[in-house]
Amino acid sequence: xxxxxxxxxxxxxxxxxxxxxxxxxxxxxxxxxxxxxxxxxxxxxxxxxxxxxxxxxxxxxxxxxxxxxxxxxxxxxxxxxxxxxxxxxxxxxxxxxxxxxxxxxxxxxxxxx
Numbered sequence: 001x002x003x004x005x006x007x008x009x010x011x012x013x014x015x016x017x018x019x020x021x022x023x024x025x026x027x028x029x030x031x032x033x034x035x036x037x038x039x040x041x042x043x044x045x046x047x048x049x050x051x052x053x054x055x056x057x058x059x060x061x062x063x064x065x066x067x068x069x070x071x072x073x074x075x076x077x078x079x080x081x082x083x084x085x086x087x088x089x090x091x092x093x094x095x096x097x098x099x100x101x102x103x104x105x106x107x108x109x110x111x112x113x
Contacts, residue, residue, distance in 0.1 A: 015085035
């Protein structure tokens, strides 16, 4: 492996960042959506199909999250969901992070419960 390939591998993300439209498409294909925000944030509004798994809890356990389905992480803006997706990918999940988080979800006019 050459230097360029080694650098690409070293700096590549183990997960994929997706738009709201791409996340909706994945959800339609059976992916699981997890919201990694705090309980307080979760109570301010969430995607109807989201499962609440705060990032702190996810760092300790992925219990209840099926490995057989892709997992999409969402947070407020996309920073914590990227951390969650990286963590999930390291544990063997096919992981995604929603670009822009719930702010983008709301801005796209998607339902919030």
